[in-house]
Amino acid sequence: KAGVTQTPRYLIKTRGQQVTLSCSPISGHRSVSWYQQTPGQGLQFLFEYFSETQRNKGNFPGRFSGRQFSNSRSEMNVSTLELGDSALYLCASSGGFLGNTEAFFGQGTRLTVV
Amino acid sequence: GESVGLHLPTLSVQEGDNSIINCAYSNSASDYFIWYKQESGKGPQFIIDIRSNMDKRQGQRVTVLLNKTVKHLSLQIAATQPGDSAVYFCAEKVESGAGSYQLTFGKGTKLSVIP
Numbered sequence: 001k002a003g004v005t006q007t008p009r010y011l012i013k014t015r016g017q018q019v020t021l022s023c024s025p026i027s028g029h030r031s032v033s034w035y036q037q038t039p040g041q042g043l044q045f046l047f048e049y050f051s052e053t054q055r056n057k058g059n060f061p062g063r064f065s066g067r068q069f070s071n072s073r074s075e076m077n078v079s080t081l082e083l084g085d086s087a088l089y090l091c092a093s094s095g096g097f098l099g100n101t102e103a104f105f106g107q108g109t110r111l112t113v114v
Numbered sequence: 115g116e117s118v119g120l121h122l123p124t125l126s127v128q129e130g131d132n133s134i135i136n137c138a139y140s141n142s143a144s145d146y147f148i149w150y151k152q153e154s155g156k157g158p159q160f161i162i163d164i165r166s167n168m169d170k171r172q173g174q175r176v177t178v179l180l181n182k183t184v185k186h187l188s189l190q191i192a193a194t195q196p197g198d199s200a201v202y203f204c205a206e207k208v209e210s211g212a213g214s215y216q217l218t219f220g221k222g223t224k225l226s227v228i229p
Contacts, residue, residue: 004157033216043158043203043219055214090157092217102148103217105157 002027004093004106012112018079021109025072025093032074033103034066037088046089049074081113126226133191135223137204142185146207148217149178149189153200161189161202191225199227 005024013019025032034046045058049068066076072093078085088110092103127133139147145166150158162173164180164187171178177190187204201224205217 006157031214035217035219042221043205043217045216045218048214048216050214055212056210056216058216092157102160102163104160105150107155107157 004091004104006089006091006106006109008109009107010110010112012114013081014114015081015083017081018077019081019111020075020077021089021091021111023074023076023091023093023106025074025091026104029093029095029104030072031094032068032072033092033094034074034076035090035092036060037090037108038086043090046076078111083113086111086113123221124224124226126228127194128228129194129196131194133189133194133198133225135189135191135202135204135225137187137189137220139185139187139204139206141206141208141218142182144206144208147178147180147187148205148207149176149187150203150205150219151198151200152203152222158203194225194227196227196229199225201225 007022031050033048035043036046037043046060047054047066048056052068063079068074088108090105090108092105094103148163149161151161152158162176162178164171164178169180175192179188191198201222203222204220207215208218209215
């Protein structure tokens, strides 16, 4: 069974630009969560989608948004990029049903804002 | 606010020795905890989990201990190998209703295995 796939693996953007990252969950998984990982703040929860609906959102500004498609693939978008948005963005998928809580992570997208 | 933290940022152990990585949590209502291993350039990899109705769970070479009285979690790795070198995170499941939850992670402990 294929794991969680994130594309692209690496990305360099300029301040003020926007970026879209993609995540394909494990086949059959309906929940996709996004996390930001930085050396200073560690792993922080961005948002979670289930069946195309955002169920939960972390404490990030509105520049961070996401969506989920009917095939459970998810995208996250960051607009008006700032230097501080440089981070590893991780996607995790799980079955999403109550009690099925094991989350599997992708390898992440390394975003560098210059 | 609620948080999950680690006692030690770095840990160096001799190959073949046992490793113990500690974690403190503050949300007494948490009912599910996970340990993840993250190697350089990779995403976190699930190692083992434990529910709050248990105090010990064993996997292959790993054991997680949960002490709810002092809100402490530990990961024990037996016969540590060079391939165990990585950053280890504990995570706490935080329910947010409607079946959703988020993982609150500790800062991580870097384990270095000395050959």
